[in-house]
Every structure is written in structure tokens, then in C-alpha cells.
Amino acid sequence: MIEMSTPAIEVTDSGRSVAIFGGTFDPIHNGHLRSAIEIKEALGVDELRLLPSHRPPLRGEPGAESRQRLAMVDAAIDGVSGLKTDGRELLRDGPSYTVDTLRDLRLELGSLVSLTVVMGSDAFNQLHRWQDWQSLFSLANVLLLHRAEHPLAANVEVTEFVEARRVVEASGLTAKTAGGFYELGLIQLPISATDIRQRLASGRSIRYLVPDIVADYIAEHGLYTQ
Ligand SMILES: Nc1ncnc2c1ncn2[C@@H]1O[C@H](COP(=O)(O)OP(=O)(O)OP(=O)(O)O)[C@@H](O)[C@H]1O
Numbered sequence: 001m002i003e004m005s006t007p008a009i010e011v012t013d014s015g016r017s018v019a020i021f022g023g024t025f026d027p028i029h030n031g032h033l034r035s036a037i038e039i040k041e042a043l044g045v046d047e048l049r050l051l052p053s054h055r056p057p058l059r060g061e062p063g064a065e066s067r068q069r070l071a072m073v074d075a076a077i078d079g080v081s082g083l084k085t086d087g088r089e090l091l092r093d094g095p096s097y098t099v100d101t102l103r104d105l106r107l108e109l110g111s112l113v114s115l116t117v118v119m120g121s122d123a124f125n126q127l128h129r130w131q132d133w134q135s136l137f138s139l140a141n142v143l144l145l146h147r148a149e150h151p152l153a154a155n156v157e158v159t160e161f162v163e164a165r166r167v168v169e170a171s172g173l174t175a176k177t178a179g180g181f182y183e184l185g186l187i188q189l190p191i192s193a194t195d196i197r198q199r200l201a202s203g204r205s206i207r208y209l210v211p212d213i214v215a216d217y218i219a220e221h222g223l224y225t226q
């Protein structure tokens, strides 16, 4: 039997490409949103879906309820071409494992659509702790987004695994249905949800860190005040 070091990669023939950008989005901010636009343009995907995590597996309970985080994402991208919200993780109980989400997405999209999961370097550094992480690559491509404030420090097994799947250009990812890996360097806005929650808890303004409609939602619902 022939052993293969890289998985067999199908070349997409549907022409359709979708990327998902999952997060706790507690709350969504301009760092996420600006990156979402740039990712969409760099990959040339038909749509980029922002996917709020219902029960983030590797962190504590979010400050806002899932439906509130979803509502803020919805409001933030309303009318923006090519960006969509995907609320499917709110329909599942238990930890929101990405591998389950990808299986579900494959049921919706079929096997011929190019599907890419986007993750920042903070998330990537923890990839070895994700549920069944190797299977992510048989279901989707992975796009790593460098974040200046989170230098790359991935586990050795993960590093070797992705090295064997690396493509040289962003467009190389969307040419594949799954199994590819690409690193994207973006100029990012140094904004984090943690900082936003801290500002709100100490009564400071978050204006211009989030879209006005998100700031208004947070104020109306009295979120993150303690
Ligand atoms: N400023 C930013 N620019 C680009 N990507 C970001 C930025 N902030 C977070 N991300 C990425 O967005 C995804 C979701 O992040 P998340 O919802 O945890 O936001 P966060 O701001 O990092 O939140 P927290 O401070 O609560 O950890 C992750 O892949 C993360 O790396």
C-alpha cells in the first residue's frame, strides 16, 4: 500500500467558494470587520460568513448571551456585500466544536464547494487542543491570520501537519475544496473584545472601536457594565 504524506485534495469544480470566520464576538468589533473584508478580497471568495460560537470550547462563559452576540454581528454587517452571518452554532447544545460545524456546512454546501476556515494566530496556537483538529483539513482549507499581538507559537505536530498542506498563494486555497493551508499577513487594527469589555466596565467610551449600531445595542441592553 502506498502511504501518502498529504491528503488527496479534490479540485473544486463548482466554482463556488465560502469562507467562515468563527469567533466568540463578545462583542464583534472593527478589528474583526476590517479583517473580514480584507480576507474576502484576498481569497476572492463568494461569501465570508461570520459565525458566532454558542459555547466556545476553550474559554469561559461569554459576557453576552449567544443571541445578543449574534444580533450584534447581524447588525454590524447589515448591507455589506459578501459578508453574511451564520447562526448555526446556536442551534447545537454542548461545546461549539468547529469540526461539527464543518460537517454540518458540508451537508448544506455539498462536497464540491471550496470551504475555508479562518483563524487568528491566537486561535491557531491552540489548534492542537481543538476537537479532532486533523479532521478540519479533510473538511475545509485553513487560513491563518497573523495577529501582531499574538506571535506564532503553534505546537510542533500542528506545524508539521500544516507545512505539508501549505499553498503558495491565497487563490490556491479557493482552488481546493479542502486540505490547503495559507498564511495571510494583514495590517490589523489592534482592537480586542477583552479591551472593549474592560472599557465598558470602567465607564469609558468604545465609540469607533465598534460600529455605531453595535455601540448602541450594547448601551440599550446594558451589556458588559460589570
Ligand atoms: N483585531 C483583530 N484583527 C483581526 N482578527 C482578530 C482581531 N481580534 C480578534 N481576531 C480574530 O477573530 C477571531 C474571533 O476572535 P474573538 O471573538 O475571540 O475576538 P477577540 O477580540 O480576540 O476576543 P477576546 O479579547 O474576548 O479574546 C479569532 O480568530 C481572532 O484571532
Ligand SMILES: O=C(O)c1ccc[n+]([C@@H]2O[C@H](COP(=O)([O-])O)[C@@H](O)[C@H]2O)c1
Residues within 6 Å of the ligand: 021, 022, 023, 024, 025, 051, 052, 053, 056, 057, 058, 059, 096, 097, 098, 099, 123, 129, 130, 131
Ligand atoms: O473545535 C474546537 O475544539 C474549538 C476550540 C476552540 C475554538 N474553536 C473555535 O475557534 C473560533 C475562535 O474561538 P475564540 O474562543 O478565540 O473566540 C470559534 O469559532 C470557536 O468555536 C473551536
